[in-house]
Amino acid sequence: xxxxxxxxxxxxxxxxxxxxxxxxxxxxxxxxxxxxxxxxxxxxxxxxxxxxxxxxxxxxxxxxxxxxxxxxxxxxxxxxxxxxxxxxxxxxxxxxxxxxxxxxxx
Amino acid sequence: xxxxxxxxxxxxxxxxxxxxxxxxxxxxxxxxxxxxxxxxxxxxxxxxxxxxxxxxxxxxxxxxxxxxxxxxxxxxxxxxxxxxxxxxxxxxxxxxxxxxxxxxxxxxxxxxxxxxxxxxxxxxxxxxxxxxxxxxxxxxxxxxxxxxxxxxxxxxxxxxxxxxxxxxxxxxxxxxxxxxxxxxxxxxxxxxxxxxxxxxxxxxxxxxxxxxxxxxxxxxxxxxxxxxxxxxxxxxxxxxxxxxxxxxxxxxxxxxx
Amino acid sequence: xxxxxxxxxxxxxxxxxxxxxxxxxxxxxxxxxxxxxxxxxxxxxxxxxxxxxxxxxxxxxxxxxxxxxxxxxxxxxxxxxxxxxxxxxxxxxxxxxxxxxxxxxxxxxxxxxxxxxxxxxxxxxxxxxxxxxxxxxxxxxxxxxxxxxxxxxx
Numbered sequence: 479x480x481x482x483x484x485x486x487x488x489x490x491x492x493x494x495x496x497x498x499x500x501x502x503x504x505x506x507x508x509x510x511x512x513x514x515x516x517x518x519x520x521x522x523x524x525x526x527x528x529x530x531x532x533x534x535x536x537x538x539x540x541x542x543x544x545x546x547x548x549x550x551x552x553x554x555x556x557x558x559x560x561x562x563x564x565x566x567x568x569x570x571x572x573x574x575x576x577x578x579x580x581x582x583x584x
Numbered sequence: 585x586x587x588x589x590x591x592x593x594x595x596x597x598x599x600x601x602x603x604x605x606x607x608x609x610x611x612x613x614x615x616x617x618x619x620x621x622x623x624x625x626x627x628x629x630x631x632x633x634x635x636x637x638x639x640x641x642x643x644x645x646x647x648x649x650x651x652x653x654x655x656x657x658x659x660x661x662x663x664x665x666x667x668x669x670x671x672x673x674x675x676x677x678x679x680x681x682x683x684x685x686x687x688x689x690x691x692x693x694x695x696x697x698x699x700x701x702x703x704x705x706x707x708x709x710x711x712x713x714x715x716x717x718x719x720x721x722x723x724x725x726x727x728x729x730x731x732x733x734x735x736x737x738x739x740x741x742x743x744x745x746x747x748x749x750x751x752x753x754x755x756x757x758x759x760x761x762x763x764x765x766x767x768x769x770x771x772x773x774x775x776x777x778x779x780x781x782x783x784x785x786x787x788x789x790x791x792x793x794x795x796x797x798x799x800x801x802x803x804x805x806x807x808x809x810x811x812x813x814x815x816x817x818x819x820x821x822x823x824x825x826x827x828x829x830x831x832x833x834x835x836x837x838x839x840x841x
Numbered sequence: 842x843x844x845x846x847x848x849x850x851x852x853x854x855x856x857x858x859x860x861x862x863x864x865x866x867x868x869x870x871x872x873x874x875x876x877x878x879x880x881x882x883x884x885x886x887x888x889x890x891x892x893x894x895x896x897x898x899x900x901x902x903x904x905x906x907x908x909x910x911x912x913x914x915x916x917x918x919x920x921x922x923x924x925x926x927x928x929x930x931x932x933x934x935x936x937x938x939x940x941x942x943x944x945x946x947x948x949x950x951x952x953x954x955x956x957x958x959x960x961x962x963x964x965x966x967x968x969x970x971x972x973x974x975x976x977x978x979x980x981x982x983x984x985x986x987x988x989x990x991x992x993x994x995x
Contacts, residue, residue: 481636481637481639481640482636483630483635483636495951495952496951499628499630499631501630501631501633501635502636502770503636503870506790508937508960510937511881513981515928517844520796524941524954526950536947536949537946538944538945539942539944540942540943540944540945541942541947542938542940542941543936543937543960544714544940544941544942544959544960545941545942545957545958545960546908546909546957546958546959546960547633547790547791547908547909548633548791549957550631550633550955550956550957550958551956551957552631552957553944553946553950553955553956554950554951554952554954555949555950555951556949558949559886562751581729584675613918619901619903619913620901620903621903621910624911625911628894691894736889764975769991770988770991772905772988772989772991774991786990787906787990788906788908788990788993789908790909801993801994802992804992804993804994805991805992805993806992831886841905841906841990
């Protein structure tokens with residue numbers, strides 16, 4: 479499980495636009511770097527990032543090797559209701575890591 | 585033979601006047617020479633990639649290891665309290681070995697001597713994570729390596745190495761970092777080389793790295809053969825750099841280009 | 842990342858020419874070019890017109906290190922049901938691939954502002970294209986100068 483840092487407010491007012499910052503530990507190997515023997519190190523990146531809010535997708539990102547290691551993605555969403563905001567990162571092999579945070583909306 | 589050579593260098597250093605160290609009032613952290621975006625990245629704990637290492641270190645701190653089945657927490661308690669002020673004192677003199685150890689070496693010594701675990705490899709993710717976690721507990725505290733007489737010969741050696749011309753480019757650390765800080769070397773501004781934020785998230789590495797790794801980079805930069813990890817020269821240089829930076833606050837984990 | 846995988850004796854003999862991607866200049870790989878970026882944009886938008894405006898692409902004009910470059914893209918939009926940004930695409934000229942990222946937004950975003958960190962192999966132009974809910978396309982470009990880090994493994 480890669481280390482993840484997610485920053486979002488625990489509480490918000492209904493309709494408030496909140497900022498979410500996410501950081502995940504990942505090497506984002508481009509596939510272009512040559513290893514010590516001169517053979518290219520195989521590509522290994524996070525391809526897709528999705529944020530859902532009580533199950534509904536509110537933000538998505540398709541990432542390419544041009545995204546720096548330890549991908550940082552910050553975006554906004556409207557605090558519509560209390561519930562779960564889920565974040566998932568999917569890599570080249572199709573493996574997904576999901577993190578969930580609770581938000582209380584008054 | 586090598587010990588003799590190092591002793592000669594140290595003696596020579598003691599004999600010559602110390603070439604102008606930066607006046608305390610003029611000392612600036614690498615933070616001041618970094619661009620605004622790098623500074624912003626460092627200042628925001630939610631965006632500082634080094635904090636991922638701190639998070640990992642926090643988990644490792646509480647994880648039992650080795651034949652003793654002990655975690656760091658079992659002996660040292662809560663790191664927030666127990667490790668406050670620790671990193672700024674390193675490298676410290678280890679009486680059993682008769683020489684200074686830096687924080688990474690101390691952590692590995694704890695692993696072998698007290699946990700019965702294998703030492704972490706140099707620059708391994710786990711060692712960096714634990715080191716950055718421990719150092720982070722001293723963020724904001726002044727760098728203050730010890731003043732004991734037993735450290736004196738090692739400080740002198742470090743000082744001599746800092747002033748020694750080396751490599752194909754025949755440059756000493758002092759030439760750039762004492763005499764030409766603030767000026768540009770190709771596109772990059774030359775900082776003063778104070779270890780204010782180690783382990784540091786270096787953008788060039790796209791990862792955390794130790795001071796020893798950074799020093800190896802410097803030496804490759806002047807086309808010199810870099811010191812092996814753990815070499816006495818490396819630790820002496822670390823000690824001297826910390827002495828040279830005494831009083832400056834720690835910023836771990838810093839972000840640098 | 843393992844330092845050892847980046848240290849290769851041959852690299853020390855070569856003057857640094859490319860930042861960021863740790864590439865050996867003599868490696869046989871084709872870099873993107875302004876033409877490749879054009880083609881990638883064409884394959885996204887087809888024949889549709891792309892108007893410069895409403896999008897603001899923020900990158901440091903002088904990049905300290907091409908390995909990690911903070912980027913923020915903002916689109917001037919009310920982000921309402923009727924009028925919002927559906928996607929933002931980022932392209933570059935000189936990396937091996939013209940694509941950088943594609944972001945999917947909608948009215949639930951509240952604000953069309955996204956930040957991330959990218960890799961840039963050389964001084965070049967980066968372009969952001971936003972698609973709005975009415976199908977229109979807007980863009981902004983930024984020219985960045987990428988400097989090399991002092992004293993690195995290579």
